[in-house]
Amino acid sequence: MPFRPSHSLLDCELLNLASAFCQLQLPFFFIPLVEMASTTLICDTQPWKDLKAHTEDIKKTHLRDLMNDKERCESMMVEFDGMFLDYSRQCATLETIDKLYKLAEAASLKQQINRMYSGEHINSTENRSVLHVDLRAPRDAVINSDGKHVVPDVWNVLDKIKDFSEKVRNGSWVGATGKPLKDVIAIGIGGSFLGPLFVHAALQTDPEAVEFAKGRQLRFLANVDPIDVARNIAGLSPETTLVVVVSKTFTTAETMLNARTLREWISSALGPSAVPKHMVAVSTNLTLVEKFGIDPNNAFAFWDWVGGRYSVCSAVGVLPLSLQYGFSIVEKFLKGASSIDEHFRSAPFEKNIPVLLGLLSVWNVSFLGYPARAILPYSQALEKFAPHIQQVSMESNGKGVSIDGVPLPYEAGEIDFGEPGTNGQHSFYQLIHQGRVIPCDFIGIVKSQQPVYLKGEVVSNHDELMSNFFAQPDALAYGKTAEQLLKENVSQHLIPHKTFSGNRPSLSLLLPSLNAYNIGQLLASYEHRVTVEGFVWGINSFDQWGVELGKSLATQVRKQLNASRTKSEPVEGFNFSTTTLLTRYLQRWRYDLSEILEIHGNLGKKMIIPPSSQMHTHV
Structure with a gap:
């Protein structure tokens, strides 16, 4: 069956690919068939096109106005098993959310979720099931x-x-x-x-x-x-x-x-x-x-x-x-994670926390053009949460082609970073408030793990922390106008510097406490959020081929380092830049027996590592 591209942007890519393989003079049966590229991309569907058109209306709307609509705000609050999600500060109307549900339907999101839970090989490039939900399933579950x-x-x-x-x-x-x-x-x-x-x-x-x-x-x-x-x-x-x-x-x-x-x-x-x-x-x-x-x-x-x-x-x-x-x-x-697994699988989309989180990410990245996301937990205990989700998200959805190998003509994947509040406020919040627009996830905890109440203080330490948790989303949404600054008698020349445009999207996730169960809930919510994004974008969120290229090149470098150290062989087979860097590294840092120390069983006692090839067999 001849290839029939569904997207005109692919024509040149396919011609170049075919030409490249012809130049390699491979046997005909070695030339890869591109039949799979005929799959329709999500951007070709009517719901995607409707959202693209709708984006122009949203860009004319400010969060100051959207936040005045109580019915809208109330509709954008969801609770499950103690978790409370408020996404009313997203640059979205109820019409936006409805259109996102239609996009989810066009992406067969429900069916894709069911395929994952039923053990189908949705990781098609590695021909594997994706069943991390099984790891926390009840003993009597059947998967x-x-x-x-x-x-x-x-x-x-x-x-x-x-x-x-x-x-x-x-x-x-x-x-x-x-x-x-x-x-x-x-x-x-x-x-x-x-x-x-x-x-x-x-x-x-x-x-x-x-x-x-x-x-x-x-x-x-x-x-x-x-x-x-x-x-x-x-x-x-x-x-x-x-x-x-x-x-x-x-x-x-x-x-x-x-x-x-x-x-x-x-x-x-x-x-x-x-x-x-x-x-x-x-x-x-x-x-x-x-x-x-x-x-x-x-x-x-x-x-x-x-x-x-x-x-x-x-x-x-x-x-x-x-x-x-x-x-x-x-x-x-594990039980906390399992509770979200069941919620993700069975809850309707309008009440489904991971689905809502994922759809909003797609909206921000692919339609509003905001490629990054700040994960801002107002709990020092969650200091390692953002780095973990950074890997879960960016390794999963950092892809440039669809699951069928078609180059994506739209933005996909998020750049994730974060820091616990209030530390982040004294670091990168300046850019978030007055520089680039970066959607934010604010994560708050009702009950502190280690509460402190000091006599004479206006509020407890945790209340001080949470005061910022509640204030920052409003500051981002509403901003501060020149008119407000004039009423405060701010000097005219400072007004441009103290003006905040606002209209910067965020969402707030409030957990009752931070015990083992809640930690499991939080983890699973973000795991499934990433899955939703991948399903809608039509990519494989479960492989990571991008990790392999650098590793394979490092193998060549490792061999060169060994040859240069043990046999004094010159650096060869690399480009000029890498050759220069490797040569400089080898020349400027030779194994010095007075400086290289071996880890020894008796702490505090140090032994010399033998140089060159002996080191490789000794350690």
């Missing part, structure tokens, strides 16, 4: 993947984690010298690091979690930079440390180098035979786990239908978090 009921497998791993973590915590599992393992270092990178770190940071000051974590430490080692290693082992003893190595394939370059480094730290202090008592794995590659020196019985599985950035509810996060806080706390976190 299939490739014809297999997978929930029992999930709970088998959870039960194994519960049993193991309780043994470590109660002292029945001890280290090689008989001492309890009270300190845990989890080694992982990307989704194997950011998600668990976010949950850990959020639980660290929760009163219930604090009680369960007494006398214990949990640290996360991600960066291959040796500085990260040094900081993680500082103040720890190998005798009381358990290392969790998180790598599905057990081949992740950065993770495995860090794992070998800590293995050396342990074995140099306690002997090689101590490694199985001080290191466990989260992996499916039992052969490499055993070869590394870890007992495969102490490997905790997860599955290829779990993407790294969605893996915090698997053994990736559950194991280290259970070791720190106990399985009962982590189970509450």
Whole structure:
């Protein structure tokens, strides 16, 4: 069947592609068929076109006027299981929201959600199901993947984690010298690091979690930079440390180098035979786990239908978090996430928090032209939330083609960043108020984890914090006019500098508290928000091919560094810029035995790392 492009912008791209393959002189059967590119893009649908036309009307409307419509505002407030969403400060009317629902229908959003929950291979480029919702499903739930009921497998791993973590915590599992393992270092990178770190940071000051974590430490080692290693082992003893190595394939370059480094730290202090008592794995590659020196019985599985950035509810996060806080706390976190999973699957769109969040993101990015989003939690406990969602969102939806490989002629994907309030107010809020328009998510907590009331103060510390949470969205929406400044007798020459245009969109999400359950709710809401965006944009939110190119090029550089260090070979095979940089790096920093220090089992004692090739076999 001949290719029939549905979008005229593709013609030149396809001709260029065909020409390029012809120049390669590949056999005919090697030339990829572009039949899949005939899929209609969402921008070709009538609801998209209607929203494009509607955008012109919205641009003539100010939030000052929209906020005067009580009926509109009331219709833009949704509550579920203690969570309260207010999106009335979005640059949108009720007509806008209705048109977004029609866009969702055109994108078959409901059907796409059902396909995900039913285990279909919606990650088409990797031919995989996307079932991170299974990781927190109730024990009696029935969810299939490739014809297999997978929930029992999930709970088998959870039960194994519960049993193991309780043994470590109660002292029945001890280290090689008989001492309890009270300190845990989890080694992982990307989704194997950011998600668990976010949950850990959020639980660290929760009163219930604090009680369960007494006398214990949990640290996360991600960066291959040796500085990260040094900081993680500082103040720890190998005798009381358990290392969790998180790598599905057990081949992740950065993770495995860090794992070998800590293995050396342990074995140099306690002997090689101590490694199985001080290191466990989260992996499916039992052969490499055993070869590394870890007992495969102490490997905790997860599955290829779990993407790294969605893996915090698997053994990736559950194991280290259970070791720190106990399985009962982590189970509450899983239940919170599960409550949102069911809400996302079953609630009508007008009451569905993740769906509303996702549709509003599509509106802001693709129609209003606002590419970024600020995530602003007014809780220091959520300091690692924005970095985690940054990865979930940008790795998922940072795509330039549709799920069928068609170049996107519209903007998709958000640039996410954030900082807890009120710190951010003294950092980048200046730009948000008077510079570029950046839609904001304000996240507030009704009950503080650590309330403080000082005698003589007008309000409590938490009330002071929340005063800003409530004020900032209004400041962005209403701004301040020249007329208002004149009435305040502001000097004429300062009026342009003190004028705030307003009309800057935001939404407010209010949680009753920040316990394990609420943390799970928050995480799942944002995970599903990203999924909604991807479904509407028509992209694959569950692959990450953009991560691979740099990694493959780094392999070439690694080989060159080794050849130059060990055989004094010149830098070859790179462009002029990279050749210059590599040569300068090699010439300006030679291995200096007086400066290079090996991590040694006895803290405070330092040994010299042998230079060149010996280093690679030693560590």
